[in-house]
Amino acid sequence: MKYFLFATLGTLLMIWPSSQASAQYSTSDVDISTYPYKGKTYHTITLNRSKKRVKAKYFAYKDGNTTVYDRYKKWKVGRDIILVSSGTYMDYYNQTKPDGLTIDNGIPINRKLNDFGALVVVYATGGVVVADIMNENINMRCGSQYESFNLQNSYERSKFIDCAQDVEATTFQTHLLVFEDELKIYSNSSPAKRERRFLAACYYGDQLYHVIVYVSEYVTLLDATREVYDFLKQGREYDEVVFMVNLDTGMQDVFNVYDTQGNAYDYPKGPLELSKAVNLLVYYYE
Amino acid sequence: MRLTTLILCFTTGMLCGAWANTSYYKVVEDYAALQQPAADFPYQQLAGEIKALEPMEANRLFVAMDSLQLQPGGILFTCLTEENAFLKDTLLNHNELSGWNFLIRWSERYQNFSQHTDNDPALFMAVGDYWLSMVAGAIEDSLESNKDLSHDFEYQFLIKRLDENSYTVTRPTPSLVEKGLYNINRGRFGYVLSRFWLESPWFIKLGLLLGIVIVLAGIAKIFSIFKNLIKR
Numbered sequence: 001m002k003y004f005l006f007a008t009l010g011t012l013l014m015i016w017p018s019s020q021a022s023a024q025y026s027t028s029d030v031d032i033s034t035y036p037y038k039g040k041t042y043h044t045i046t047l048n049r050s051k052k053r054v055k056a057k058y059f060a061y062k063d064g065n066t067t068v069y070d071r072y073k074k075w076k077v078g079r080d081i082i083l084v085s086s087g088t089y090m091d092y093y094n095q096t097k098p099d100g101l102t103i104d105n106g107i108p109i110n111r112k113l114n115d116f117g118a119l120v121v122v123y124a125t126g127g128v129v130v131a132d133i134m135n136e137n138i139n140m141r142c143g144s145q146y147e148s149f150n151l152q153n154s155y156e157r158s159k160f161i162d163c164a165q166d167v168e169a170t171t172f173q174t175h176l177l178v179f180e181d182e183l184k185i186y187s188n189s190s191p192a193k194r195e196r197r198f199l200a201a202c203y204y205g206d207q208l209y210h211v212i213v214y215v216s217e218y219v220t221l222l223d224a225t226r227e228v229y230d231f232l233k234q235g236r237e238y239d240e241v242v243f244m245v246n247l248d249t250g251m252q253d254v255f256n257v258y259d260t261q262g263n264a265y266d267y268p269k270g271p272l273e274l275s276k277a278v279n280l281l282v283y284y285y286e
Numbered sequence: 287m288r289l290t291t292l293i294l295c296f297t298t299g300m301l302c303g304a305w306a307n308t309s310y311y312k313v314v315e316d317y318a319a320l321q322q323p324a325a326d327f328p329y330q331q332l333a334g335e336i337k338a339l340e341p342m343e344a345n346r347l348f349v350a351m352d353s354l355q356l357q358p359g360g361i362l363f364t365c366l367t368e369e370n371a372f373l374k375d376t377l378l379n380h381n382e383l384s385g386w387n388f389l390i391r392w393s394e395r396y397q398n399f400s401q402h403t404d405n406d407p408a409l410f411m412a413v414g415d416y417w418l419s420m421v422a423g424a425i426e427d428s429l430e431s432n433k434d435l436s437h438d439f440e441y442q443f444l445i446k447r448l449d450e451n452s453y454t455v456t457r458p459t460p461s462l463v464e465k466g467l468y469n470i471n472r473g474r475f476g477y478v479l480s481r482f483w484l485e486s487p488w489f490i491k492l493g494l495l496l497g498i499v500i501v502l503a504g505i506a507k508i509f510s511i512f513k514n515l516i517k518r
Contacts, residue, residue: 092468097454110454111415112422154419155412162408194485218484251465251477271480 024260025080025285029054032257032265037235040227043214043268044236045083045257047283050207055126058087058170059280060104062096069275072282080285081262083212084274085197085247086254087120087281088172096278100173101151106165113151117176117184118245124168126286128210130201130243132179142166172279177225178244189222196224197247197255199281202238209238210283212247214255214268221246252278383440386421390447393417397451422453433458 031046047054057075059068072084089099100114105124119138121129131138137148142163149160164171176184177198196215201208213228225244232238249255254277255270393414400410425444428435435441436457445455460468469478483491 091454091457092460092465097449099454099456108452110452112419112448112453112455114456153412154416155409158408158411158415161411251469271477 024262025082026053027260029285030082032259035231035235037231038227040215040217040231042228042231042235043216045212045283047082047210047212048207049128049201049210053285054082054210055284055286056122056128056210057126057282057284058104058120058122058172059277059282060087060098060102060170060172061109061279063104067275068096068277068280072274072277072280076282076284081258082283082285083257084254084277085199085212085256085281086249086252086270086272086277087247087279088174089248089250090252090278092251098172098279101157101171102173103161103164103169103171105170106168108161108165111157111161113157114173116173118174118179118243119151120172120174120245121164122170122172122281124170126284128201130176130179130245132176132184132243134176140164140167140169174248175221175246176243177221177246178229178241180242181240183225183229185222185225187222189220191220193218193220195219195249195253196221196228197249198224198228198244199247200228200232200244201242202232202236203240203242204238208242211236212283216268247281252276254280383444386424386444387447389417389421390444390451393421394451418448418451418453422448422455425455426457429455430458433460 029048029051031044033044033046035042035044059071059075062068063071087098088102091097091099098110100116101111101119102109113133115134117132117134119131119133121131121138121140123129123141129138129140133151137150138160139146139148140160140163143166147159147163149156149163151157151160163169175189178184178200195217196213196219198213200211200213202211203209211232213231215224215228219227229241229244232241232244249270252272253270254272254274255268256264256274257268258264395414396410396417397414400407400414403410421444425441425448429441445457448455466478466482469475486494
């Protein structure tokens with residue numbers, strides 16, 4: 001009987017940490033709020049990146065037969081998850097294959113550069129960099145030093161992919177909406193209306209914040225960009241919007257936000273289950 | 287000096303090409319002789335294949351220029367840096383699937399070669415990348431102008447070939463009907479219904495509700511008729 005009790009207690013102690021894996025982050029570094037502004041409702045998750053405790057991870061593609069969800073489940077053990085969101089677009093006919101230049105942990109998934117405008121680099125260390133690749137070179141840390149690459153050039157793109165392999169970086173492309181306080185989307189963008197979710201990096205004084213903005217109202221990408229930019233600058237009074245990129249809310253719309261105890265909020269929440277994710281942007285606390 | 291020789295060689299090749307089919311072959315051979323560090327690249331085989339191609343003038347030109355592009359810092363290196371309007375235009379206008387397949391095959395050769403050379407492998411990778419990206423772009427443009435080509439076997443084959451090389455062709459977004467059928471086929475009924483409900487105007491929703499009521503009423507009526515018949 002005594003052995004049985006010890007065994008039960010031991011099992012419970014082993015199960016407890018994994019069931020509570022998504023738990024506990026400091027509310028001083030993470031703010032989850034809803035703001036009404038100029039007739040629309042903005043759900044925001046504001047992450048303080050200056051203290052370097054909030055980190056990012058991106059799962060760009062399945063690994064062999066291991067789905068993105070299974071990769072995420074395995075990776076998240078022992079980590080405190082703040083939110084998960086679908087990242088970039090995928091090819092409709094070849095579900096799960098991402099559009100645009102994509103590298104997953106140094107492994108090239110799609111070498112084709114698209115004209116989306118933004119290349120997002122997620123370092124193995126949890127850092128995130130966004131580059132306006134249509135107009136500027138991208139600077140990436142290769143070993144001990146930074147190197148500059150013009151991704152429009154095949155030769156430099158090959159060098160960039162080599163560098164990404166060396167540092168096990170993850171990259172994906174998406175639409176660049178705002179860069180260095182300047183709108184980068186024009187009136188010829190898609191007229192389709194739907195809910196929108198953006199990732200913005202903003203400065204308030206010397207503090208850098210990553211802000212996920214979710215707009216549940218159906219709106220075009222252009223209108224949503226203008227409105228969210230106005231909301232961030234005027235409504236939230238950020239000094240600078242360093243970049244704002246689009247996160248896909250299409251057929252793979254996964255979005256979960258967790259409270260400090262690791263429980264998923266009922267709202268905001270994407271319509272698809274996390275297990276259906278084909279790529280996944282994760283913010284976690286360390 | 288080498289650059290001047292290359293330009294001369296290339297120009298000569300271009301001029302002679304108008305009169306003699308073997309000129310591009312000559313350009314490749316000349317280049318193979320010049321490009322000492324990468325002399326182990328199978329230029330002779332490439333040249334032989336170019337010679338055998340009939341009548342794909344454009345592709346011969348591509349490959350001849352492609353080979354010349356291997357000179358770092360030369361005119362052909364510039365082709366990798368800037369959009370070459372002439373090449374792009376020719377590639378798009380010569381909408382030849384077999385030509386695209388040829389370019390894919392030789393791009394693979396270049397990229398495979400990069401794995402076995404110490405002489406700037408990224409350059410060989412880049413030449414392959416240049417052509418694979420161009421072919422993928424040309425296919426995307428074709429599909430954009432005619433969505434039905436997505437279902438064409440030859441296009442599907444080329445898209446698959448590019449995919450095997452990690453170049454994903456972005457196909458145009460399908461129609462709502464196609465999307466609906468796709469999701470129904472995968473049993474995502476809840477998703478289809480929620481998208482339908484969110485995106486449809488009010489009168490469509492009203493029509494659907496009325497339709498459901500009519501169908502249910504009809505079923506109930508038929509059921510009651512049968513019930514009465516059984517009772518009698």
